[in-house]
Amino acid sequence: MATLLFEIGTEELPSWYVAQGRRALIALAGERLREARLEHGEVSAFATPRRLTLRVDEVAETRERRRERRRGPSTGVAFDASGAPTKAAIGFARGQGVSPGALVVDETDRGAYVFADIETGGEPTSELLPDLLAGLVRDLPAPRKMRWGDVEVPFVRPVAWLLARFGDLDVPVSVAGVDAGGTTRGHRFMAPGEIEVRDIDGYVAQLRDAFVLVDPVERREATVRAITEAAETEGLGPVWDEALLDEIVDLVEWPTAIVGRFDARYLALPDEVLATVMIHHQRFVPLRGPGGAIADRFIGVSNTAVDDPSTVRSGYEAVLDGRLYDARFFWDADRGKTLAQHAWGLSGIAFQKDLGSMADKVTRVREAAPRLAGALGASEESREILEHALPIFRADLATEMVVELPELEGVMARAYAEAEGVPRPVARALEDGVRPVAPGGPLPAAEAGAILAACDRADKLLGFFALGKRPSGSADPYGLRRDAGALARIAAAHDWSLPLREVLATAASGYEGGPVAIDAGVLDATTRFVWDRVASLLAEEGIGVKTVRAATAGEPSVASAARRAHLLRALAAGDAFPELLTLYKRAANLAEKAPEGVAPDPDRFEAPQEAPLHAALPAAREGVEALLQSAHDQLPAWELGSGPAAPPKPGEGLRRVLALKDPLDRFLDDVLVMVDDPAVRANRLALLRETRDVLRELGALEELGGEA
Amino acid sequence: MLFQDVILTLDRFWADQGCLLATPHDSEVGAGTFYPTTFLRSLGPEPWRVAGIAPSRRPTDGRYGDNPYRFQYFYQYQVVLKPSPSDVQDVYLGSLAALGIDATAHDLRFVEDNWESPTLGAWGLGWEVWMDGMEITQFTYFQQVGGQDCRPVSVELTYGLERIAMYLQGVEHGFDIEVAPGVTMRELRRDFEVQHCRYNFEASDPELQRLLFDKYEAEARRLIHDGLIHPGYDFVLKASHAFNLLDARGVLSQTERQGYVQRVRRLAEATASAYLAARSQLADEAA
Numbered sequence: 001m002a003t004l005l006f007e008i009g010t011e012e013l014p015s016w017y018v019a020q021g022r023r024a025l026i027a028l029a030g031e032r033l034r035e036a037r038l039e040h041g042e043v044s045a046f047a048t049p050r051r052l053t054l055r056v057d058e059v060a061e062t063r064e065r066r067r068e069r070r071r072g073p074s075t076g077v078a079f080d081a082s083g084a085p086t087k088a089a090i091g092f093a094r095g096q097g098v099s100p101g102a103l104v105v106d107e108t109d110r111g112a113y114v115f116a117d118i119e120t121g122g123e124p125t126s127e128l129l130p131d132l133l134a135g136l137v138r139d140l141p142a143p144r145k146m147r148w149g150d151v152e153v154p155f156v157r158p159v160a161w162l163l164a165r166f167g168d169l170d171v172p173v174s175v176a177g178v179d180a181g182g183t184t185r186g187h188r189f190m191a192p193g194e195i196e197v198r199d200i201d202g203y204v205a206q207l208r209d210a211f212v213l214v215d216p217v218e219r220r221e222a223t224v225r226a227i228t229e230a231a232e233t234e235g236l237g238p239v240w241d242e243a244l245l246d247e248i249v250d251l252v253e254w255p256t257a258i259v260g261r262f263d264a265r266y267l268a269l270p271d272e273v274l275a276t277v278m279i280h281h282q283r284f285v286p287l288r289g290p291g292g293a294i295a296d297r298f299i300g301v302s303n304t305a306v307d308d309p310s311t312v313r314s315g316y317e318a319v320l321d322g323r324l325y326d327a328r329f330f331w332d333a334d335r336g337k338t339l340a341q342h343a344w345g346l347s348g349i350a351f352q353k354d355l356g357s358m359a360d361k362v363t364r365v366r367e368a369a370p371r372l373a374g375a376l377g378a379s380e381e382s383r384e385i386l387e388h389a390l391p392i393f394r395a396d397l398a399t400e401m402v403v404e405l406p407e408l409e410g411v412m413a414r415a416y417a418e419a420e421g422v423p424r425p426v427a428r429a430l431e432d433g434v435r436p437v438a439p440g441g442p443l444p445a446a447e448a449g450a451i452l453a454a455c456d457r458a459d460k461l462l463g464f465f466a467l468g469k470r471p472s473g474s475a476d477p478y479g480l481r482r483d484a485g486a487l488a489r490i491a492a493a494h495d496w497s498l499p500l501r502e503v504l505a506t507a508a509s510g511y512e513g514g515p516v517a518i519d520a521g522v523l524d525a526t527t528r529f530v531w532d533r534v535a536s537l538l539a540e541e542g543i544g545v546k547t548v549r550a551a552t553a554g555e556p557s558v559a560s561a562a563r564r565a566h567l568l569r570a571l572a573a574g575d576a577f578p579e580l581l582t583l584y585k586r587a588a589n590l591a592e593k594a595p596e597g598v599a600p601d602p603d604r605f606e607a608p609q610e611a612p613l614h615a616a617l618p619a620a621r622e623g624v625e626a627l628l629q630s631a632h633d634q635l636p637a638w639e640l641g642s643g644p645a646a647p648p649k650p651g652e653g654l655r656r657v658l659a660l661k662d663p664l665d666r667f668l669d670d671v672l673v674m675v676d677d678p679a680v681r682a683n684r685l686a687l688l689r690e691t692r693d694v695l696r697e698l699g700a701l702e703e704l705g706g707e708a
Numbered sequence: 709m710l711f712q713d714v715i716l717t718l719d720r721f722w723a724d725q726g727c728l729l730a731t732p733h734d735s736e737v738g739a740g741t742f743y744p745t746t747f748l749r750s751l752g753p754e755p756w757r758v759a760g761i762a763p764s765r766r767p768t769d770g771r772y773g774d775n776p777y778r779f780q781y782f783y784q785y786q787v788v789l790k791p792s793p794s795d796v797q798d799v800y801l802g803s804l805a806a807l808g809i810d811a812t813a814h815d816l817r818f819v820e821d822n823w824e825s826p827t828l829g830a831w832g833l834g835w836e837v838w839m840d841g842m843e844i845t846q847f848t849y850f851q852q853v854g855g856q857d858c859r860p861v862s863v864e865l866t867y868g869l870e871r872i873a874m875y876l877q878g879v880e881h882g883f884d885i886e887v888a889p890g891v892t893m894r895e896l897r898r899d900f901e902v903q904h905c906r907y908n909f910e911a912s913d914p915e916l917q918r919l920l921f922d923k924y925e926a927e928a929r930r931l932i933h934d935g936l937i938h939p940g941y942d943f944v945l946k947a948s949h950a951f952n953l954l955d956a957r958g959v960l961s962q963t964e965r966q967g968y969v970q971r972v973r974r975l976a977e978a979t980a981s982a983y984l985a986a987r988s989q990l991a992d993e994a995a
Contacts, residue, residue, distance in 0.1 A: 014820035315840020348961025
């Protein structure tokens, strides 16, 4: 057994591919080693912007041996009349590497065939590796590959060198126009030139000496440490942005923090603008003062530890100054118009070609949002905010700042609205209305903004579904899953009691004048799609798929479905749950046969067991309501996906529900339901149906059983 | 180092690398990529090495000379190497060294930048080269040009000359660059810049530009169709500049803008395929 090390040296990889490529390399190598029947230990990998390195421990020296019996032609074809092997048999034998005399005959279901018994495997690993490793370079998955020169093998960026070592052997890999050698390269500037890798276990340390932190975990720690220490020397705190940190770590091999300053007059720009300009354009880490406001300083992470940082610092400062200058230019230019004036520009911004422009979209939201406010019973204050916010909703899309820095949408609406004297709650609603910006991002804080955001997302979902543009499989080119997830989270967090289907139906009113028709089929499909997102958010809270199905039955609101799901899970953890399920199953067994919408008539009761069951129903219903109420009381609205603070304790309601057992058992054991008299039969079925319906308020319990 | 010495140094450096030194094309272009010596020559199989200064105009980038880095008229230094050599990054870094830039004293980085020119039907993968956070060069492996796959692949290096010169001279505004002894960029370009900004943003006649665009487009089509590819391509460049002027004037809605981009792109694609067809006919005749 020996260790395998394979470094693919590249021209600088995109930062987002460094981590992805490392994972892909581990997965692909594992797959190829398995296919090649090479036994091995742990598969791991390192990655920097200039290299992806695979390490496999304890690789067997030879391919695993295996005995196989391979089928050849049928005996009719394999032997001539004299019983001598035909050309077909001789050819088969040669192909399998055995002599024709070694072929054996065996009976199969389809007649007699010749077979070759062969032993495969045992080839030296060192002979298999050149092809196997070249295949890793050829086939490493990446969203986008490129070509260079006249090399025929595409890769993410040009392959610059290859290092392939198996134990003490250099493996002669040749692919993508490069022949492997036994050398790696250090930092591009601080340790130029080739470095002989002495032994595989020393690879990481040898590169560290050459100013390359090849282990991404170590490099991340070093980056965080460098930023933290640099911020501390300034008495400031870094603004930690995980995406930025990921990017910085994979933009460097040797992280070195350098603090810079910018002109304090730019502090007049909103904090979000300052932070976004620093992060988006320059990958600088913004710094905050003790009061939380953005300070006039930042940290740049250099890839090179220079002797005199003043040159780098003044470069960072100059370029940031140019960027902030532009931001200031946009800020001043945009404020030359009101948001109402910017809103005119929305007609020039396409939403979707069959659904019109952004102006068309906002017009639909303008129609739908007041209706949703009405259906939700929104406060008078929220309705007033909506009235003022709707004419300028998403108008910031047409401002230069948002055109330049799209991630500032919403933030700029608020900032420009405040700057022109729009009341703060209205300004906040404009920002809330595009939230959540990222899948896990903050939700609209206030009711009016939540209504705007819900209408906006629903408009998109309904429109795209009406056009038949639904996601299929893992493909979701329009990001509809994100919109559905956002809608579900908003409805849950704001504890809307309006059924989800009604939320969507109300939002659909924006489409009454076209351009597409939202029929019941579209509405159903869209509703189901959002429920799927609810299910996956609840799955993150540990709720099983059957429980979700039980809890979402009967078109509830998102909030009540989520509570029911947690209630059912809590009930399922209790000893009495099987009893509840049995109760439900017994009642539900015949209930489907009952005529719709007919209540049992006590005057038609004939058997003595009927009236007691009927009389027990109100108490059971109170029990069910008590359970639901206790879940409601114990579970204040929460962020879907993160789970409630604590699971609900169901309380004594269940006991009252289970009190149905005796009267129900007696009724079912002693009374024949399916009697000949149609009136009596219908009445008994109606009694069972009502019993089932009382229990079904807890959810579609038929979905459960066997799952918590 | 004087601005003109930057140019001379790069000329010398790339000439030594076997590049033909090309003179600027005499038509307004948004970038050196539009030059026939880049756009047309990156098509087809023939090896090609060219370098030279490429003055460019981007009307929307004008800031009346107020922004130290942004101008509507600026100088690129354009290098195209076909096929892209395997040591091109090192050679490029050598050109910085020739300019006196010590890589160990700076934060030099190759940061992913996927370049795309919607109007040229061209895209490529590569980097922005950052020096101390400032983009000084666009480094692109062309994958497609004029809608045609590039085989072999050319690499295009586009130096932002003003930025590099500002750095080398330690000045904070592009106008403060010393071009020749005692002559600054301000003297050479300030009035030109401010007046063109006024023209681009305030004074250009949008109706005229729309009309010109239509005429240029029709003329380009006619010429390309008749096999007059080089004159036809000149009209593609003129159409592209008319579109840039309309864009700067702020008179195009997003959808309208998209429409113009498509129209220029179709012209560029027609040029590319006519050029390749003519070249392969030449090759056939020679064979």
